Amino acid sequence: DAGVTQSPTHLIKTRGQQVTLRCSPKSGHDTVSWYQQALGQGPQFIFQYYEEEERQRGNFPDRFSGHQFPNYSSELNVNALLLGDSALYLCASSDTGDYYEQYFGPGTRLTVT
Amino acid sequence: QKEVEQNSGPLSVPEGAIASLNCTYSDRVSQSFFWYRQYSGKSPELIMSIYSNGDKEDGRFTAQLNKASQYVSLLIRDSQPSDSATYLCAVNDNNNDMRFGAGTRLTVKP
Numbered sequence: 001d002a003g004v005t006q007s008p009t010h011l012i013k014t015r016g017q018q019v020t021l022r023c024s025p026k027s028g029h030d031t032v033s034w035y036q037q038a039l040g041q042g043p044q045f046i047f048q049y050y051e052e053e054e055r056q057r058g059n060f061p062d063r064f065s066g067h068q069f070p071n072y073s074s075e076l077n078v079n080a081l082l083l084g085d086s087a088l089y090l091c092a093s094s095d096t097g098d099y100y101e102q103y104f105g106p107g108t109r110l111t112v113t
Numbered sequence: 114q115k116e117v118e119q120n121s122g123p124l125s126v127p128e129g130a131i132a133s134l135n136c137t138y139s140d141r142v143s144q145s146f147f148w149y150r151q152y153s154g155k156s157p158e159l160i161m162s163i164y165s166n167g168d169k170e171d172g173r174f175t176a177q178l179n180k181a182s183q184y185v186s187l188l189i190r191d192s193q194p195s196d197s198a199t200y201l202c203a204v205n206d207n208n209n210d211m212r213f214g215a216g217t218r219l220t221v222k223p
Binding site for chain 1: 117145147149155156157158159162201203205210211212213214215216
């Protein structure tokens with residue numbers, strides 16, 4: 001049973017560039033959430049996708065956008081990168097009917113220089 | 114502002130002891146509560162979930178929830194060096210808004 005997968009593992013970008021991160025949910029899961037985790041902090045909720053729609057959004061600017069595909073996989077896009085966007089980006093998947101238990105992928109480490 | 118608070122630690126316990134991790138939350142409508150373990154450089158791993166007041170046991174782990182006091186805890190019995198990690202408390206208000214504490218770093222000394 002495949003768990004949550006994310007790509008790429010690491011990424012280095014320059015300030016002002018755009019980046020796309022990808023996530024495939026755990027088999028049987030239909031909901032994908034994205035989080036940003038800065039060093040020494042807990043994950044911060046960016047947004048959640050269900051049925052290809054953004055269902056809930058955290059306190060992140062419009063530079064952060066996403067998409068969910070019919071196969072439930074998802075992308076996170078960040079435009080106009082800032083140095084402060086450097087973080088571990090985590091994708092978590094869940095089954096809507098399962099008390100919101102979320103399972104995380106390995107994450108993408110983004111470094112903005 | 115909905116907050117989830119944890120003691121950042123580090124919490125150090127000897128091997129074989131009980132480790133007690135605590136978490137408080139500010140939003141009274143919170144319904145689902147989770148504990149995640151995160152090893153350095155890795156992603157969080159779900160270890161316990163609890164939804165109603167009282168205790169829930171799973172192997173060496175016991176989660177305790179007191180909604181009246183807005184308090185959730187995790188006990189780790191017979192702590193092992195492999196339990197050394199950061200433990201994250203997460204709270205969900207059933208509006209798909211999962212909030213995490215900053216985590217408590219636990220060190221189990223052989």
